[in-house]
Amino acid sequence: MRRFEFVQGSSAKFWMTDVQGNAFVVVYGRLGTSGQRKEKDFPSPDAARREMEKKIAEKLREGYQEVSATAAAAAPAGAKGAAAAAAPLELPPRLVQREATxxxxxxxxxxxxxxxxxxxxxxxxxxxxxxxxxxxxxxxxxxxxxxxxxxxxxxxxxxxxxxxxxxxxxxxxxxxxxxxxxxxxxxxxxxxxxxxxxxxxxxxxxxxxxxxxxxxxxxxxxxxxxxxxxxxxxxxxxxxxxxxxxxxxxxxxxxxxxxxxxxxxxxxxxxxxxxxxxxxxxxxxxxxxx
Incomplete structure (x- = not known):
């Protein structure tokens, strides 16, 4: 599944998506949880894939960032697998760098x-x-x-x-x-x-x-x-x-x-x-x- 994350302010969320047969599948929730899974059937795999690309574009506009496929593939199986696939995150700056003259x-x-x-x-x-x-x-x-x-x-x-x-x-x-x-x-x-x-x-x-x-x-x-x-x-x-x-x-x-x-x-x-x-x-x- 392709994985996207949003970390900003007090929000820390993930959103994952895939097409399985004719079904458009998403798993979403707060980072640190297994999330919720939803499926929606379409007339064909192509129709489900078009819906997936549409939703991905929406998430990117909202500020979500895609996690590398390598990080997602390395996630452990089971209820915590989705949460554990999170990519390394850069912390907000602690200070403004000054020249050390x-x-x-x-x-x-x-x-x-x-x-x-x-x-x-x-x-x-x-x-x-x-x-x-x-x-x-x-x-x-x-x-x-x-x-x-x-x-x-x-x-x-x-x-x-x-x-x-x-x-x-x-x-x-x-x-x-x-x-x-x-x-x-x-x-x-x-x-x-x-x-x-x-x-x-x-x-x-x-x-x-x-x-x-x-x-x-x-x-x-x-x-x-x-x-x-x-x-x-x-x-x-x-x-x-x-x-x-x-x-x-x-x-x-x-x-x-x-x-x-x-x-x-x-x-x-x-x-x-x-x-x-x-x-x-x-x-x-x-x-x-x-």
Missing amino acids: PERIQAAIESLNGLAAARGRRSWALNRRLQHARRALERIAGVVPSAHPALERALDGVLERVIAPRAGDRVPLVGALQLLLQVDASAFAKVMDGLWKLPPPGHPTAPALKLASEQLGALNDPELSLRIIALLLSRPAAPATGWSLRWRKISPHLEAYLARSGSSLKKYLGSIDPSGDPHLTGRIEAMRAG
Whole structure:
């Protein structure tokens, strides 16, 4: 069957069609479901085929995109086969790429080094340095830190402080995630496989980093995982409207991504263990509510 998908706003749908004998057949529904099947008989196979081409043209005008035949053929048989045939989807841009000039790179390095050196500071002073570092990274948004060794070292110096033994030496995990959201997702994958892989036993960040590691493993996509983790762990005081907008923007793509492996958004959210954290429980419930 030919397969078409529509992912936009809060919609994530598929539509499949074929001609079988004299029958025009469609299967349609939300990504992550097996969909509904309908058949309509015509006087001849040619008449059924003309109806199929007419409906395909309508779907294309509506914004549906055809999935490659290879992806559709690779779908598993059974009730979840239709959903699992989804093609890889590009996520909406997380940021606007900015030119990483030598001057901007150096400014970011100095800002990160200043943040890494700030120890025993009052929370407001540390937050001010965090915001300064975030703005410096915004000016080189999308940069790949590993392509600039001095920048990578400076960023690592900050990320390492997330798991510092002494409370006065720590950079908040949520603040560090805000820095990672300004650069290429390869930096998130690197720190999760390195500095943050094994936080000290009993460290306050251990549950959150365990959650981040689990989501990265479950989704197997650093970019998608970074966005989901940032939403799950965002500050309780973060504006609810902004959080909801970011979730609604990414959720159809997450749903489509999960459908490729025969899973669903409901199952995925149900697999997240909040470990009794009321804030995390609230975020999961908000995601369920859409």
